[in-house]
Amino acid sequence: MSKSLSILCFGNSLTAGFYDFGLNYHPYAWKLEDRLTGAFPDHTIKVDVDGLPGDLVNCPPGRYLSRLEQKCAANSYDWVIMLGGTNDLGYMYPADRIFAALKEAWTMAIKSGANVLALTVPECGVKQRRVDSTRAELNSQILSYVADSFYALDIHKEVPYHSAEKDFKEKMWDDGVHMTPDGYDLVGEVVANHLIQLLS
Numbered sequence: 001m002s003k004s005l006s007i008l009c010f011g012n013s014l015t016a017g018f019y020d021f022g023l024n025y026h027p028y029a030w031k032l033e034d035r036l037t038g039a040f041p042d043h044t045i046k047v048d049v050d051g052l053p054g055d056l057v058n059c060p061p062g063r064y065l066s067r068l069e070q071k072c073a074a075n076s077y078d079w080v081i082m083l084g085g086t087n088d089l090g091y092m093y094p095a096d097r098i099f100a101a102l103k104e105a106w107t108m109a110i111k112s113g114a115n116v117l118a119l120t121v122p123e124c125g126v127k128q129r130r131v132d133s134t135r136a137e138l139n140s141q142i143l144s145y146v147a148d149s150f151y152a153l154d155i156h157k158e159v160p161y162h163s164a165e166k167d168f169k170e171k172m173w174d175d176g177v178h179m180t181p182d183g184y185d186l187v188g189e190v191v192a193n194h195l196i197q198l199l200s
Contacts, residue, residue: 005045005078006045006047007045007046007077008050008077008081009028012052014179015083018051018178027051029049031192033047035192039192048071056091057105062087065108079114080117082116083119086124092134094134095141099141114149117195119187121139153194172186
């Protein structure tokens with residue numbers, strides 16, 4: 001009997017794989033699905049992507065939670081991989097408020113029967129002390145959160161911007177916020193490595 005594994009990659013433009021000013025998309029989910037299919041050949045693997053560019057985790061004005069509710073009500077996922085907060089940082093929301101909104105979304109996904117893998121918020125081209133310190137605070141809250149069926153992964157560390165060598169930056173980053181297809185593939189690799197470990 002074939003086993004099944006269903007995954008939702010949920011978030012904003014970074015989950016959608018936005019690049020070329022939104023003319024093209026290359027979600028990290030493609031690489032993730034490719035790696036999972038290779039790692040678990042006896043499984044039927046389904047990876048859905050729901051990334052809405054510009055959405056905020058703070059609802060209202062964002063629609064992050066309501067979108068997630070609709071998705072989890074319509075499908076039964078084993079895992080929801082969640083990334084959010086970049087746009088909220090841009091709107092200068094404090095870390096506690098972004099974290100509270102993320103936590104609400106994680107809790108909802110877990111209640112639907114899924115495991116949650118929360119990703120930290122990656123860097124961006126803007127170097128601004130307030131944004132950087134809020135992001136650092138938010139990421140440390142994400143990484144230190146503990147709940148049943150909840151896991152966190154630090155992609156901030158894996159896809160650097162400011163500390164990166166010039167070649168890496170040019171290859172992985174499209175603009176100051178979004179990645180290139182190579183950058184999204186790197187995120188997919190990092191997520192896949194972590195998920196394969198958890199599933200094994």
